[in-house]
Amino acid sequence: MIILGPNRYGKAETRVVRVTRHGDAHHIKDVNVSTSLSGDMAEVHLSGDNSAVLATDTQKNTVHAFAKKHGVGAIEDFALLLARHFVDSQPTVHHARVAIEEYSWERNGDSGHSFVRSGRETRTCVAHYDGSQAWVVSGLTGLVVLNTTNSEFWGYIKDEYTTLPETRDRILATAVDAAWRHAAPDGDAFDKSYENARQALLAAFGGTYSLSLQQTLYAMGSRVLNDCPEICEVRLSLPNRHHFLVDLSPFGLDNEDEVYFAADRPYGLIEGAVLRDDAPAAGPAWE
Ligand SMILES: O=c1[nH]c(=O)c2[nH]c(=O)[nH]c2[nH]1
Structure with a gap:
């Protein structure tokens, strides 16, 4: 007998640059967000019934909309916000995994609006949420x-x-x-x-x-x-x-x-x- 094993799906590597402007002092957050959902996804695999599926395109749009509405603070906070949203808003989604990479920029001079990609490391996080518990690495x-x-x-x-x-x-x-x-x-x-x-x-x-x-x-x-x-x-x-x-x-x-x-x-x-x-x-x- 052949059965469906563990599965998840999502939008990988949604690149978002969020600019915050305080007068002439601008700030940027440059992140790469990958969302991955799992839940009642047997039918989409077995019969092609998509009624339980939150499209990966929608997941990408949610990342963009949340960057506007909530800003992007600590990447862990943004990841948890998204993970909670997907699970809490969709009855067919039982688990969300959100991974984020953050690329760092430094100011280029003192203009307030010019930046240079810094040689610093890439900061990362992975957040999981299952409807009651959250895990963060x-x-x-x-x-x-x-x-x-x-x-x-x-x-x-x-x-x-x-x-x-x-x-x-x-x-x-x-x-x-x-x-x-x-x-x-x-x-x-x-x-x-x-x-x-x-x-x-x-x-x-x-x-x-x-x-x-x-x-x-x-x-x-x-x-x-x-x-x-x-x-x-x-x-x-x-x-x-x-x-x-x-x-x-x-x-x-x-x-x-x-x-x-x-x-x-x-x-x-x-x-x-x-x-x-x-x-x-x-x-x-x-x-
Ligand atoms: O710190 C080290 N650990 C090793 O296990 C190893 N093996 C090796 O060839 N060089 C080194 N250096």
Whole structure:
């Protein structure tokens, strides 16, 4: 027998730039919103009866209309507002997932209306709502960091394929992808929480004397949990951006940790979760 399995549908990547004007001082929020709904959707799959379907085009229009009516504050608040709206307004929709990415802009000069896309990381969030409970995961991607010392790597397995030399001093560099789960998102001050978590990640990366990127990962995750009581779990994905010392001896030059080749691939990929042992059940938060 063939049956319909889990399914969801929505509009991916609705790009919205919301401008707020206070006289000559303009502000912009640049976001990418993906909505995804599930509920009584058996018939649309099995017989093509669309009567339970809130069209993905309507979902996109709702994102635009809400940006006008409510503005776009913390992306988590906007995601929750949309998720609640879809479930609470449509009897056939039982679950909403709203994911948002935010691209950051800085002021270009002091005109109040000119901006330059900043090199900052992308802020992210995913909110779920099922009609009674909400789950929120916040995060960031592409937070690029590098330490020029205080990183060693030695003592690992040596088998017949091992060639990596042990090192007591290397460059440690990564582009942090991090996501953190709010224990009880209702009432969280998401902008403040974001800045605290980001600062904790940076402080732990810069301040940890590292014997491996795995050890640094754990230090970063636990620092977020120590500094942010509202967060109960952190997931990190850390590509090891290898920097290899270049052999300059063919040119009669020594290379005392000065000239590196920044390899782009392959790269080590170190991933892990750090959580409180009494963290509430994750439910659909990570989906
Ligand atoms: O921090 C590291 N962890 C590893 O597991 C590993 N493996 C490797 O080749 N280099 C590194 N560095």
